[in-house]
Amino acid sequence: AQKITQTQPGMFVQEKEAVTLDCTYDTSDQSYGLFWYKQPSSGEMIFLIYQGSYDEQNATEGRYSLNFQKARKSANLVISASQLGDSAMYFCAMSPPRYAGNNRKLIWGLGTSLAVNP
Amino acid sequence: DGGITQSPKYLFRKEGQNVTLSCEQNLNHDAMYWYRQDPGQGLRLIYYSQIVNDFQKGDIAEGYSVSREKKESFPLTVTSAQKNPTAFYLCASSSLSDTQYFGPGTRLTVL
Numbered sequence: 001a002q003k004i005t006q007t008q009p010g011m012f013v014q015e016k017e018a019v020t021l022d023c024t025y026d027t028s029d030q031s032y033g034l035f036w037y038k039q040p041s042s043g044e045m046i047f048l049i050y051q052g053s054y055d056e057q058n059a060t061e062g063r064y065s066l067n068f069q070k071a072r073k074s075a076n077l078v079i080s081a082s083q084l085g086d087s088a089m090y091f092c093a094m095s096p097p098r099y100a101g102n103n104r105k106l107i108w109g110l111g112t113s114l115a116v117n118p
Numbered sequence: 119d120g121g122i123t124q125s126p127k128y129l130f131r132k133e134g135q136n137v138t139l140s141c142e143q144n145l146n147h148d149a150m151y152w153y154r155q156d157p158g159q160g161l162r163l164i165y166y167s168q169i170v171n172d173f174q175k176g177d178i179a180e181g182y183s184v185s186r187e188k189k190e191s192f193p194l195t196v197t198s199a200q201k202n203p204t205a206f207y208l209c210a211s212s213s214l215s216d217t218q219y220f221g222p223g224t225r226l227t228v229l
Binding site for chain 2: 026028033037042043045046050078083091095105106108110111
């Protein structure tokens, strides 16, 4: 069965430093997608970045990059130059295998709480 | 502006009442989803719909009902059969790319 594991319940980082949030996944499918979302205290879930399993290069979106290591089944989120506004919960998710057909629901991790200290 | 709206932002329910949470999107997405989130927890899927007039149960559908009469709208009813409905409810939509975009959420409290 597909599974997402986020082993860090909480992380702290100093403002302006980089931080890596871990995500490992388990799937037997060759084609899948990996997502990271941010959830600030307001509650809204904000899409950050996407990596396809066949993408040659790691995805980047501004200060966010995804360190994709397919052989290790890891998809860590790297936030460069942390800002106070980065304090939030961060969730990793994976799209289902193609053979799931109409069962197109994402598989979610339990999240990592990031606190950025001034 | 394209996006997803949810209303109300806060909702209070008395025990034994049914309440309906609204979710509307103008992104022209085919798929829509309802999630429940409890404090300190991840997301749990309640229902999802990939096409008008069709929907599937998620992992925790008991005590909830949905309809999908229009592409833009996917309302969620929390029925009196849901014994512990106090939670944060998030609606999302997606196109074929699977990236889900979320609304601002509704916080439901049972009095």
